[in-house]
Amino acid sequence: MKIGLIDVDGRNFPNLVLMKLSTYHKTKGDTIEFINIMKTYDVVYNSKVFTYSKDSDFSVSAREIIKDGAGYYGSDIFKKILPIEIEHIKPDYSLYSFIKKYKGCAFGFLTRGCPNKCNFCIVPEKEGNIKAYADIDDFLDNRKIAILMDNNVLASEHGLKQIEKIVDKKIRIDFNQGLDAKIIAENPDIAKLLSKVKWYKPLRMACDSKGQMEYVEKATRLLRKYGCTPKNYFIYVLVKNNIKDVSERTQFLIELKLKPFAQAYRDFDNKIKITQEQKDFCRFINVRKILLNSIGIDWKGYKRSTKEWKKSNFKKEDKDLF
Ligand code: SF4
Numbered sequence: 480m481k482i483g484l485i486d487v488d489g490r491n492f493p494n495l496v497l498m499k500l501s502t503y504h505k506t507k508g509d510t511i512e513f514i515n516i517m518k519t520y521d522v523v524y525n526s527k528v529f530t531y532s533k534d535s536d537f538s539v540s541a542r543e544i545i546k547d548g549a550g551y552y553g554s555d556i557f558k559k560i561l562p563i564e565i566e567h568i569k570p571d572y573s574l575y576s577f578i579k580k581y582k583g584c585a586f587g588f589l590t591r592g593c594p595n596k597c598n599f600c601i602v603p604e605k606e607g608n609i610k611a612y613a614d615i616d617d618f619l620d621n622r623k624i625a626i627l628m629d630n631n632v633l634a635s636e637h638g639l640k641q642i643e644k645i646v647d648k649k650i651r652i653d654f655n656q657g658l659d660a661k662i663i664a665e666n667p668d669i670a671k672l673l674s675k676v677k678w679y680k681p682l683r684m685a686c687d688s689k690g691q692m693e694y695v696e697k698a699t700r701l702l703r704k705y706g707c708t709p710k711n712y713f714i715y716v717l718v719k720n721n722i723k724d725v726s727e728r729t730q731f732l733i734e735l736k737l738k739p740f741a742q743a744y745r746d747f748d749n750k751i752k753i754t755q756e757q758k759d760f761c762r763f764i765n766v767r768k769i770l771l772n773s774i775g776i777d778w779k780g781y782k783r784s785t786k787e788w789k790k791s792n793f794k795k796e797d798k799d800l801f
Contacts, residue, residue, distance in 0.1 A: 484523070484526075485514055487525050490575070493572075493575040496547055498571045501570075503565045503568055520540065525544065532550055569620060572585070584626050585620055588613060590609055591606045594609050594631065609631055622650075624652070624653075625651075626652075627655070631662075634659060646676055651677045652679055664694040681712060682713070684712070686716055687715070695714060695735075696735060713738050715740055716732070720754065763781050
């Protein structure tokens with residue numbers, strides 16, 4: 480069979496579903512490639528992670544067109560993601576070999592689900608409570624770097640054992656969905672374990688509400704005490720309509736010498752519109768923070784100086800941040 484693939488999110492970050500489908504079809508002797516619109520296929524798979532990615536509008540010549548991946552489910556969260564024989568197959572890393580910055584990286588999940596119930600998050604409903612999912616060796620493929628997409632790996636005994644294994648294997652890792660600051664803050668042994676990890680990217684946590692500030696502060700203190708040495712600490716900050724609240728959180732993080740990264744809140748079905756103020760605040764934090772910190776301008780000062788800032792070309796630089 481001739482199989483075509485479409486990565487609806489764009490081909491900036493490897494799509495795990497497509498990489499697994501690629502291995503699956505290659506083992507069956509099928510040919511598989513990102514589609515060429517001049518060709519005809521037996522099956523074309525569309526996959527996306529983000530609900531807001533728009534389907535491609537070019538016409539596809541195929542006997543069957545299949546759509547899969549978390550981005551298609553919207554609130555229909557109980558749809559099956561992949562058949563079990565594909566779900567645990569080793570990804571075909573050659574599919575994205577053209578992305579140089581991820582050359583030599585493995586991708587996968589050690590755990591699925593989360594025991595928390597943050598009211599803005601679909602994970603607990605979609606994946607349920609935390610559970611073991613895979614061993615690092617299932618998808619590492621002898622690579623020295625692993626990008627792990629677990630939602631709350633520290634809440635799982637299996638996840639912690641896997642981190643110990645990763646430390647022994649001297650693999651560099653990035654938990655790109657972040658680590659739970661509360662768990663680190665309340666468990667010095669976990670902070671010690673994380674201090675032995677070789678970080679590929681910054682260590683990431685989240686400060687999505689004021690209630691998380693004390694945990695981020697304590698977790699950072701413990702991690703620093705045990706000599707945890709990522710390049711830096713990167714803190715996701717959820718930006719809802721209450722800009723005063725998020726402004727206080729980001730200022731708090733800056734004072735702790737942490738790097739906030741502001742993300743405007745999106746609901747899973749894309750029904751809630753992101754306001755201009757939310758967008759401006761994200762730009763203020765994500766694009767201008769280094770300059771603004773150095774000259775001591777806060778959000779209010781930034782707003783007062785809108786005219787001056789409008790002359791700059793930050794919009795062009797930052798069009799992908801939302
Ligand atoms: S801790 Fe993270 S994954 Fe778990 S419910 Fe909250 S936001 Fe979602």
